[in-house]
Amino acid sequence: MSAIEGGAIGGGLDARSSVLRLEGTERTYPGSPPVRAVRGIDLAVSAGDYLSLMGRSGSGKSTLMNVMGLLDRPTAGRVLFAGADTVRLPDRHLAAVRGHGIGFVFQSFNLLPHRTAAENVALGLGYQGVPWRMREPMAVAALEAVGLGHRATALPGKLSGGERQRVAIARAVAGKPRLLLCDEPTGNLDGVSAEMILGLLDELNTTGLAVIVVTHDHAAAARARRHLLMSDGVVTEAVLADTQRGSQAPVAPQAAGALGE
Numbered sequence: 001m002s003a004i005e006g007g008a009i010g011g012g013l014d015a016r017s018s019v020l021r022l023e024g025t026e027r028t029y030p031g032s033p034p035v036r037a038v039r040g041i042d043l044a045v046s047a048g049d050y051l052s053l054m055g056r057s058g059s060g061k062s063t064l065m066n067v068m069g070l071l072d073r074p075t076a077g078r079v080l081f082a083g084a085d086t087v088r089l090p091d092r093h094l095a096a097v098r099g100h101g102i103g104f105v106f107q108s109f110n111l112l113p114h115r116t117a118a119e120n121v122a123l124g125l126g127y128q129g130v131p132w133r134m135r136e137p138m139a140v141a142a143l144e145a146v147g148l149g150h151r152a153t154a155l156p157g158k159l160s161g162g163e164r165q166r167v168a169i170a171r172a173v174a175g176k177p178r179l180l181l182c183d184e185p186t187g188n189l190d191g192v193s194a195e196m197i198l199g200l201l202d203e204l205n206t207t208g209l210a211v212i213v214v215t216h217d218h219a220a221a222a223r224a225r226r227h228l229l230m231s232d233g234v235v236t237e238a239v240l241a242d243t244q245r246g247s248q249a250p251v252a253p254q255a256a257g258a259l260g261e
């Protein structure tokens with residue numbers, strides 16, 4: 001049985017199921033004037049959660065994903081991964097937490113063009129410190145899990161868009177992360193390929209993997225069980241009653257004016 005938990009806003013998590021927790025998290029880009037891209041967000045993500053993140057262009061979605069993915073540090077507040085505060089970790093240690101715990105999928109696949117599908121996945125395992133002898137069998141197993149075992153030796157240029165994204169997902173999950181962050185994973189795909197990718201995310205989520213998907217597509221967002229809306233750096237969580245959209249509960253009520261200009 002996987003520990004799938006419903007998504008109450010923020011609370012009631014024990015250390016085992018807590019994957020990610022943001023506490024008053026901010027990200028301001030310096031400049032004149034500074035850009036307050038992420039403003040005072042409180043959010044808890046548990047094992048088995050599935051969240052969508054929607055919002056206009058420039059609302060701060062990618063900035064928030066970078067902070068949640070430990071690719072970027074907040075300028076204020078805390079980011080806890082598996083219960084541990086990451087904010088003061090040295091870069092090397094932060095990279096190790098990220099490498100072992102978090103997978104990333106992007107709109108543009110981000111595969112190396114002159115490496116085969118299996119090599120792309122194996123390189124990702126290399127960054128996680130997996131010994132090289134184990135990388136190839138693990139990469140092939142990950143490709144088989146996304147239905148691409150037979151294309152392991154193909155270069156990305158010889159694969160369809162949907163297949164490339166499946167390779168990217170295999171790369172993201174080969175090392176068994178706890179959190180999968182997807183920024184517009186179906187943005188470059190046709191409807192059939194997009195449906196296949198979303199089906200794969202659903203399947204991965206049922207194993208207990210926490211999934212967060214940035215999307216502009218309402219049908220893709222509807223696959224998630226929790227729905228975040230971002231506007232001007234502030235996140236609200238929409239409470240959906242079964243098939244109906246309901247009211248919106250603020251996730252970051254203190255957001256406005258939280259940082260000095």
Ligand SMILES: Nc1ncnc2c1ncn2[C@@H]1O[C@H](COP(=O)(O)OP(=O)(O)OP(=O)(O)O)[C@@H](O)[C@H]1O
Nearest residue numbers: 029030035037055056057058059060061062063064
């Ligand atoms: N490196 C940066 N330096 C300064 N400002 C930035 C930087 N990156 C993003 N911004 C600004 O931060 C705000 C949020 O940008 P972000 O890329 O997070 O938006 P987004 O919601 O992902 O948009 P999109 O849907 O277009 O991808 C925008 O005003 C953007 O111009």
Ligand SMILES: [Mg+2]
Nearest residue numbers: 061062063183
């Ligand atoms: Mg973006």
